[in-house]
Amino acid sequence: MATGQEPVTPPEQEQRTESPASPAAPAAPGPEDRAAEVDELRDNWRRALADLDNLRKRHAKELERVRAEERARTAAAWLPVLDNLERALAHADADPSAVLKGIETVRDQAVEVLRGLGYPRHEETGVPFDPTRHEVVGVVDDPGAEPNTVAQVVSPGYGADGNQLRPAFVMVSKRQE
Template identity: 65%
Template sequence: MTTPGKAAEQGNPSAEVAEAGTAPGPQEVAAGAEEKLAELEDRWRRAVADLDNVRKRHAAEMRREVEAERARVAAAWLPVLDNLELALAHAEADPSAIVQGVHAIRDQAVQLLAALGYPRDDETGVRFDPNRHEVVAVVDDPATEPNTVTRVVRPGYGTDRHQLRPTAVTVSKSQG
């Protein structure tokens, strides 16, 4: 048989109450539970409010980041636009100089897209890759291997992981 002191050491609550001399009544237990419930509700409400504040702060930060990125991209295109304006201002000049200027502006735009992570893809003679190419025509070309890109109709931009647009190509058909 255990003594009240031994029972209390072993974590027996009824023994602890017996040692204290009086057991809490139902009203004291209910009051303690209500107090604990009120504390938990307060903590829960605070946690929900904190979560809502974090969500709002994140949404505002995302809006600012998107606006800043749009401004950076638009600013990167301004030199291209400036050079187009210069070309139009000299439209009356030597036509070959205008053509050279337009080529230079196109090259500038291609370099800008590459710097933004979208390099130009306009290779011919490569194997057809459905991840990079969009077939717009199939041609019978006995001089090339089957499924080879024979002509680029519209260049593509991007990489396998981040593609802005696939390359529109004609492909040699399988011979058989």
């Protein structure tokens, strides 16, 4: 994000070697180059503050734009799912069983949309319980199962590591006493 005008880099602070004027002495007129330096520094400072202000304003607008863009992109990914659902339903009178097969394909398409957005579905059983990906809704006592593993998925989860849209709701095998 470049500003319209790149700020000048401040020079390294000069070592002042001049002997200071007496503190009691009245302000004598400074040399011309000193005055010019003050003017230049004040201009540079003003410009940097103006850049800061512009950057803040531009950023607020940019946030709004990015938010709307991402919402549209994400919502648009679902339109083909809805279109296909409606196309299937339009033939509902013909052969309901065949239509339901078609709707299963629409369901798979919806799962693919979520994967494409960065939220793959997960519904594995037998895996160790992981509090970052699973939410326990019950415990089952199955002596044959490894303790503290997912015995049953009640509702699938969506998301990748560190980016869970929703945890899977699971029944967990009882921890060994």
